[in-house]
Amino acid sequence: MKGVMVVLLFGVDLLVPFGSPSLLTLDDYPISLYYRDSRFSTVLWFRPPYCLYELWAAKTLHSSQIPRQAATIQMQVKLSGDNGVYKATQRFPVPMCSPTGAQSLALGDHAYEMGPALACLNDTCIKAVLPGRRYSIRFLLCNQDLTVLAATGWSRHFRTRDMPHDFRTMDVYFGGHSTEMLVVTALTSAAAFLLLGAAGLALVVRPP
Structure with a gap:
């Protein structure tokens, strides 16, 4: 009987690829605008997901196989009242864990842009970001093969500015x-x- 159990366990181990990345979900990960007024009619600017890579690396044994330079961040987006999930049209580099205190609040390489266009997850359509609408986002950490390693929970809704009357x-x-x-x-x-x-x-x- 013990021999049968050993064989079964060995068979299960063969089914799990050695060194496969593990998915980490962070429902309470904070997501916020880059600064309070970084809202436009068709664009929202968000703070990068600082330390997301480090949080994933600390909880997996496979981080050495996926260096920071090979990983990317994807931003997924949901429109209030729409059941569909979209994504930002660009992928973002993995940010350093600790932003410098002297970092400028000017929009630039440090902010992650959502808009003015979104794409379907299968890249078959483009959807415009509209004024006066509510959007929620989440960040995904992906490896070089676009496998998702870590995912944050969905943020609260952020509203784009209305067009001036x-x-x-x-x-x-x-x-x-x-x-x-x-x-x-x-x-x-x-x-x-x-x-x-x-x-x-x-x-x-x-x-x-």
Whole structure:
């Protein structure tokens, strides 16, 4: 009987691939915006999942087979009232565990962008992120074969900003110049063009 048990256990061990990565679920992992006002009509900016790789590595025996440089972060997204699950169109690098205290709050490489477009999980469709809608997200840690190693729980809902009701409330800038400056520049250019045209015409039609 003992011999039969040993054979059965050995057979089970053969069914489990040696060195296969283990999935870690973190339902209470904190997910927040990069800073309080990092919300736009079609984009939300989130803090990277700091230490997610380290949490997974501390709970598995296979972390040495998957170095940080080979892993990536995927952001999955759910729209309130929609049963579908989508994903950010880009994958993100695994962040360092401890962000520096002098890190700037300016949006850049440190923030993870959700929007302005999302993709179906099977990459067969594109869905736009819309103003005034509520979205929840979760982070997935994946290896080089896109196998999910760790997953956070779904976040609370984050709402995109509404579109302004009055175009005059929009703070629009083009290349560092306001709309009023652009109008003045256009009028000045038109006046200069007319003066140059008049001068050229006078030279052509002047009497001999």
